[in-house]
Amino acid sequence: MMENRIDLTVNIAGLSLKNPVIAASGTFGFGREYSAFFNLSRLGGIAVKGLTLKPRKGNPPPRIAETPAGILNSVGLQNPGVHAFIRDEIPFLRRYETAIIANASGNTVEEYEEMVSILSEADVDAVELNLSCPNVKEGCLVFGSSVSGITQVVSRVRKLCKKPLIVKLTPNVTDISEIACAAEAAGADAVSLINTLLGMAIDAKTRRPVLGNVTGGLSGPAVKPIALRMVYEVSKAVKIPVIGMGGITTGTDMAEFLLAGASAVMIGTAGFVNPYAWVEAVDGLERYMLESGVKSVSELIGGLMV
Amino acid sequence: MMENRIDLTVNIAGLSLKNPVIAASGTFGFGREYSAFFNLSRLGGIAVKGLTLKPRKGNPPPRIAETPAGILNSVGLQNPGVHAFIRDEIPFLRRYETAIIANASGNTVEEYEEMVSILSEADVDAVELNLSCPNVKEGCLVFGSSVSGITQVVSRVRKLCKKPLIVKLTPNVTDISEIACAAEAAGADAVSLINTLLGMAIDAKTRRPVLGNVTGGLSGPAVKPIALRMVYEVSKAVKIPVIGMGGITTGTDMAEFLLAGASAVMIGTAGFVNPYAWVEAVDGLERYMLESGVKSVSELIGGLMV
Amino acid sequence: MNLIHRVGSIKPLNEDTFLMTIESAEIAAAGLPGQFVNVRCGGPDAYLRRPFSLCRVHRDQGTFDIGVQIRGRGTQALSLMREGDPIDIMGPLGRGFSLKSEDKRIAVVGGGIGVFPLLQLLREHPAAEKLALLGFRIRDQVIMEKDFRDECHELCISTDDGSWGVAGFVTSLLEKKLAEKKIDRVFICGPVPMMKRAVETCKGKNIPCEVSLEERMGCGIGACLVCACKVKLDGCWDYAHVCKDGPVFSGESVIFE
Amino acid sequence: MNLIHRVGSIKPLNEDTFLMTIESAEIAAAGLPGQFVNVRCGGPDAYLRRPFSLCRVHRDQGTFDIGVQIRGRGTQALSLMREGDPIDIMGPLGRGFSLKSEDKRIAVVGGGIGVFPLLQLLREHPAAEKLALLGFRIRDQVIMEKDFRDECHELCISTDDGSWGVAGFVTSLLEKKLAEKKIDRVFICGPVPMMKRAVETCKGKNIPCEVSLEERMGCGIGACLVCACKVKLDGCWDYAHVCKDGPVFSGESVIFE
């Protein structure tokens, strides 16, 4: 009955999602674990664990630190490599009716090109370029945090990419709108933001960093005000769709991001605390829309009254 | 008895503080209100409310929003102007044995120059340049977020400044070390960081921003991991002392900042929740030092084992 | 200042409102009508303190009451506290209502939970004649009727739909009463549109009035300047601060927007 | 999966350790020795869940016990829960100890709070002969002595200072016992240096062993990859994940650093 009245579908860069909730890359593995908790078909999409050309072991533990209303992680892109993903994980994911978004990282422009070429032939619905992972020293950070870096990677990759191309932005920059505009100009079909904020935790007792990697990426409710501001700024600056994320926990949080200008959202950290966070956010958004008399998600997008 | 064993004094840019706790600018007014709670002489120093040449009314309310483990504020530098400060507030503050740090903002380089000239003749112990206030549109943000902006203001102001010159850095930049180095090169005696992170809060019910000013500055425990990382990076990059702040609540938090490389800290938001936060942090640090067998604060500074 | 006090009791007033008695000889001794306390509500998401007006002060018992409407995270957490729990409270804070012996006949005008600070005012004011006009949306929202009746000479209640007392807004009640009898000063607390209207009514009759304002707070004591409200100053305007210059202001000085 | 269960009881074991009984027919029915549960502890500062091993499972009563040492924010908040409180728990999670009928004689080696998962192992293991070696720092830290005695054929306790049981480390006890009698498999849980030493001892005697590891967790189910631990793989090494591949690993496979 609810379904009849409320339209949750959204369109992003030619991709049609049944609802605006996407599992954020790196927090949802390849979906297998959470499929024990709920039907993955309930999600608008799944951004899979960040992929690289070759398998990566990732950073030394500890890889997580709890912070006030958030977490720091320094996983460092541990993944089985893009080929293993295509072989072992896509067939499983395809059992569900949900968009598969391949999150791709590289150390060089050439690696990004190769990744995108491979993924263009794979059965995925979109490619999300991670130019912003703070846990990898070589390359990544540089690409995502300057106009020249992002222009270079996105324009070269664009030529090879046969899928909708989402560019994921780092918040560790002076002016994120400028970077988003550069991504748009270089051919991105959408931008997603924010990736994690670079942070650090120290154990005063041992006088050592908590994380094996010293620094890590901050996510969770703590970063929500920053993420919301950046989504608001970027969606005013670009014409392509914006996927918002950073600390979203509830359907109401999600509504805030849509109002700020996001066309869809990703949810990550909240799922560690509540494995049903993703589906509860879908239900929560539906409830919010019912209560506020909104019939379709598109009415909310960018609807902030300033 | 504790006093005999533990040395809490620190030296910053020629300024000797009885302990490393300074009240952060904008959170402590001109000290009057908190003097009803504790003897201000217990503080290492007080950075007074951000001053401008002329009185400023500040931004429209609401000026505060609560966020997960933090707050957003958009006060917008409401203050009675530097002359009223000198006339009405310094005499009161001088009744206490604590360093007075004048926090100064301007809209133009010339305004900064004039402010510093005036403050150089006033009875304050140091000047803290606020080049990073996110709530003022004209000028401020620009100066603090680029190497050229900071170089310009600091080098011109340096020539006129007869007091220790502390430059306060904004975290809303791609590379804070680069900015800190520019401040050092231009003649800063110390840097203080972090100012607030630009953020936003939305009321999904009313579909409006919570703050009258739309965006505001994020502070409090939520930002601590980011502040700690920036203090760590900056204190590796510069030779001048670093004053750390951002979310400090306890003596242990403070120890973490000292270990990361800060020579002193500032505490702000935590005092809204607990009016004794500043003095409890002094006591907490002393306890931490006793428990870990540290005799003087200088042993802690930069003592992180990586 | 000692911050840790003790929850005495919690009694529901209606579905979403309750009265909390707090044991604190210090606050009970010092608290004046219209002043407020700033309460750490606890709960995982309520970081800042929440301000509540003194609703009733029992000096002899060393306790005071606050009336609380459950609205969000903080008030929700507060409602879950139990008798005997320690509670972290700063107060009394701010400037309360003026208690002038030359004001012989006073009226209080309260809307919804705005009635809370007016009860203690009635209890302490030296006036010979006290009129209380209280407005609520519907009958279920009517609270503290008996408590008010005990503290004044005349009590009139209005509900928007007439389900209790007179039908209509409390501001209409005020207009009617001011036409009927001479009042020396009016004390007003409630939603902004109601206060605005009530102040205008008083101005029209040249009767001095005072209003108790709300604004989001940080420090609660005047140090952070976040709780700004617009007031008239020398023919122009300026921001005053609710926590320190208020929460009670003269009705003439406030600029409602 | 139903996450909301109920606190049955809380009993102190010593100054900073307590046993919490939780009512959950589902977890009691499914939980195996060595598996863990991931608990939302509440409190304003404990955002993530905390992992605790199943210590005792009462299938018939539909309850299970966890033993908890108070260390930080989360365990502190947990210790304040009361009987009947709802509690948010994911579980049972991870891979537990192997329960092989060919292992006729087993030994468990526990250090400090590492003893917790070993109790249910003793209760469920089919072995004919069960030896328990438990080490603690001092007498005041000795916990669950009677519970262990009831579940094994021989119990030896050591304390570092000899204030209870044998003086010395539990690893010395293990060396001594392995010299005395034939054991088919050893199960180890405790501080890393102790586990490392115990594994080496077993290796020296060619006795297979299993260890239960700890690592900071995010999701608790294998999705976020934060709980990495080094294991041997094809002559080289790789990261395994404590929450999914463990917490129990064969002693031979783990690389202690």
Ligand SMILES: Cc1cc2nc3c(=O)[nH]c(=O)nc-3n(C[C@H](O)[C@H](O)[C@H](O)COP(=O)(O)OP(=O)(O)OC[C@H]3O[C@@H](n4cnc5c(N)ncnc54)[C@H](O)[C@@H]3O)c2cc1C
């Ligand atoms: C001087 C003063 C006296 C007050 N007296 C009473 C009283 O006697 N009884 C009563 O029920 N309420 C009173 N209020 C309003 C009460 O403070 C808010 O309802 C309460 O802060 C809401 O907290 P929350 O956690 O439930 O809401 P949330 O929306 O979760 O609060 C989020 C933040 O916004 C602030 N906030 C939200 N609403 C208000 C508001 N209306 N005014 C100020 N800050 C707000 C909160 O303090 C908090 O910082 C008073 C407010 C002021 C300023």
Ligand SMILES: Cc1cc2nc3c(=O)[nH]c(=O)nc-3n(C[C@H](O)[C@H](O)[C@H](O)COP(=O)(O)OP(=O)(O)OC[C@H]3O[C@@H](n4cnc5c(N)ncnc54)[C@H](O)[C@@H]3O)c2cc1C
């Ligand atoms: C598989 C497994 C089983 C465990 N079984 C038990 C048990 O039966 N009884 C028991 O008392 N303890 C057990 N622990 C350790 C227990 O999880 C930690 O003591 C607890 O998480 C500390 O939380 P805190 O809030 O008190 O500490 P804090 O230091 O405040 O915690 C901060 C963060 O670090 C994590 N953390 C801190 N110490 C540890 C640790 N040693 N291991 C993993 N994460 C940690 C916390 O989970 C939290 O995310 C187990 C750990 C694991 C991994």
Ligand SMILES: Cc1cc2nc3c(=O)[nH]c(=O)nc-3n(C[C@H](O)[C@H](O)[C@H](O)COP(=O)(O)O)c2cc1C
């Ligand atoms: C454990 C962990 C691993 C992550 N790995 C990736 C990754 O591989 N690629 C990527 O683009 N983002 C990664 N992220 C960032 C998230 O996708 C997301 O941008 C961020 O966590 C903010 O959203 P949240 O607050 O909802 O978690 C990771 C985040 C976490 C917590």
Ligand SMILES: Cc1cc2nc3c(=O)[nH]c(=O)nc-3n(C[C@H](O)[C@H](O)[C@H](O)COP(=O)(O)O)c2cc1C
């Ligand atoms: C209400 C408020 C007002 C502030 N005003 C100023 C200011 O005038 N000048 C300035 O340099 N920083 C100002 N700040 C920033 C603080 O000095 C400090 O850098 C920041 O709050 C981080 O520290 P904290 O987390 O301990 O509050 C203000 C912060 C708050 C919360």
Ligand code: FES
């Ligand atoms: S709340 Fe800080 S000045 Fe009023």
Ligand code: FES
């Ligand atoms: S905690 Fe997430 S993979 Fe182990």
